[in-house]
Amino acid sequence: MNTNEPIGDAQESQTASEEVAAEAINLNQTSVESVKAEIVRMRLSAASHMIASEVDLRQSAVQQLETQNADLEQSAAAAVMAGQVNTADSVVGVVQSDKVSATDSAVGIMYATTVESNQGRTGILVARQVQGGSLKTAVLLAGTVEGQVETALDTPRALLAGLAAGMGAGLVLLIGSLARRRR
Numbered sequence: 001m002n003t004n005e006p007i008g009d010a011q012e013s014q015t016a017s018e019e020v021a022a023e024a025i026n027l028n029q030t031s032v033e034s035v036k037a038e039i040v041r042m043r044l045s046a047a048s049h050m051i052a053s054e055v056d057l058r059q060s061a062v063q064q065l066e067t068q069n070a071d072l073e074q075s076a077a078a079a080v081m082a083g084q085v086n087t088a089d090s091v092v093g094v095v096q097s098d099k100v101s102a103t104d105s106a107v108g109i110m111y112a113t114t115v116e117s118n119q120g121r122t123g124i125l126v127a128r129q130v131q132g133g134s135l136k137t138a139v140l141l142a143g144t145v146e147g148q149v150e151t152a153l154d155t156p157r158a159l160l161a162g163l164a165a166g167m168g169a170g171l172v173l174l175i176g177s178l179a180r181r182r183r
Helices: 157-180
Strands: 011-013 017-021 026-029 031-041 046-059 061-073 076-088 091-103 106-118 120-153
Touching: 091 120, 120 157
Parallel strands: 011 026, 017 031, 026 031, 031 046, 046 061, 061 076, 076 091, 091 106, 106 120
Antiparallel strands: none
8 A cells, every 4th residue: 555645635544554655644453564654643553664754653563663753652662763752651672762751651771862751661771861750770871860760770880880790700811811821
């Protein structure tokens, strides 16, 4: 299904398709392989790969998403590369973005310039600035942190752990080298 319709004339589909291309696309209860558009709105739908300027997902799933602006509500995404990402009650595997705003969402790995999170959970969070209204993360590497953030390994602890691991590995190699010389 390939069309080049103006933005005002959106397309709505309810059948499976290999590739969908248009300026504006509305997908409702649809599964597609690939989507390329300026504006995409998905409800109860799924896509493998999506490239768009603006994406709005509601109770939908996408494997790979490349966009300027992404809004996800009760949705799932494996990988998101975006200028700005807003998530609510969603799950995302990997996010790379300039700005992330997450509410009641879980993200495996997040790499962003600015992160605002409320009731969020992340595995690994790397950002310049983090603002949290209750953020839980396993590993946090951030320049500035404001708000309530619980972490197992923050920036100073990560540096200390890396230093300790390096010293430990160096010591083991030194001992091994000395042992070989004595033989």
